[in-house]
Amino acid sequence: DIVMTQTPLSLSVTPGQPASISCKSSQSLLHSDGKTYLYWYLQKPGQSPQLLIYEVSSRFSGVPDRFSGSGSGTDFTLKISRVEAEDVGVYYCMQGIHLLPMYTFGQGTKLEIK
Amino acid sequence: QLQLQESGPGLVKPSETLSLTCTVSGGSISSSSYYWGWIRQPPGKGLEWIGSIYYSGSTYYNPSLKSRVTISVDTSKNQFSLKLSSVTAADTAVYYCARRYDYCTGGVCYIWSFDYWGQGTLVTVSS
Numbered sequence: 001d002i003v004m005t006q007t008p009l010s011l012s013v014t015p016g017q018p019a020s021i022s023c024k025s026s027q028s029l030l031h032s033d034g035k036t037y038l039y040w041y042l043q044k045p046g047q048s049p050q051l052l053i054y055e056v057s058s059r060f061s062g063v064p065d066r067f068s069g070s071g072s073g074t075d076f077t078l079k080i081s082r083v084e085a086e087d088v089g090v091y092y093c094m095q096g097i098h099l100l101p102m103y104t105f106g107q108g109t110k111l112e113i114k
Numbered sequence: 115q116l117q118l119q120e121s122g123p124g125l126v127k128p129s130e131t132l133s134l135t136c137t138v139s140g141g142s143i144s145s146s147s148y149y150w151g152w153i154r155q156p157p158g159k160g161l162e163w164i165g166s167i168y169y170s171g172s173t174y175y176n177p178s179l180k181s182r183v184t185i186s187v188d189t190s191k192n193q194f195s196l197k198l199s200s201v202t203a204a205d206t207a208v209y210y211c212a213r214r215y216d217y218c219t220g221g222v223c224y225i226w227s228f229d230y231w232g233q234g235t236l237v238t239v240s241s
Contacts, residue, residue, distance in 0.1 A: 001177065039227055041161075048210055048231035049161065055224060092161055096227050101149040101166035101214050102174050103227065108160045 006106035019080040023093035037096035044089040116140045118232035132198040136211030144169040149214040154207040208234040
């Protein structure tokens with residue numbers, strides 16, 4: 001089974017400052033089709049998770065460009081260039097190495113505002 | 115605008131079967147571009163994928179839950195359902211339904227896993 005490990009588990013950021021979250025997988029997420037199926041979600045307090053990034057680095061519809069995803073193989077990063085108050089919540093990475101709909105989530109990273 | 119709505123009992127007794135339904139509105143559950151999934155979140159904890167289904171009835175389950183999970187689809191009602199048997203307190207969680215969309219444009223395809231989510235429903239396992 002693929003294990004997804006996020007670090008840090010929590011971070012406190014001053015508005016306007018950058019933030020970075022790491023997600024490491026226990027095996028390469030590169031699919032034989034050449035794509036990497038790594039996703040990022042944000043779960044705001046009291047809400048359902050929302051898709052931020054798909055396939056490592058593509059922003060989903062409506063996601064501000066201050067969010068960016070990068071990485072390859074087993075190491076991935078979500079960056080927020082300038083944190084805003086509305087960015088608070090828990091961020092999850094998720095792998096979908098199989099084209100079949102089978103997934104594993106990271107344990108989550110809680111972002112708070114200083 | 116696509117909407118997903120979970121429904122079912124909020125309280126289930128230990129050893130019994132948890133049953134939930136997700137009703138899809140604003141779109142057809144039978145599209146060849148969609149898979150439908152169940153994800154859960156114990157109170158104060160992270161997300162766990164339970165399983166997914168295609169409109170044809172093909173199912174995919176989390177290996178850790180496979181022996182207890184059944185997911186089915188009713189295309190006539192635009193619904194899909196979750197059954198989890200032999201529940202214990204560890205199955206207490208908010209249960210979400212969500213959609214995966216295999217989006218193709220200009221000859222290039224993308225997989226939007228879980229682009230739409232229901233609001234979630236809390237199921238408590240207790241006697």
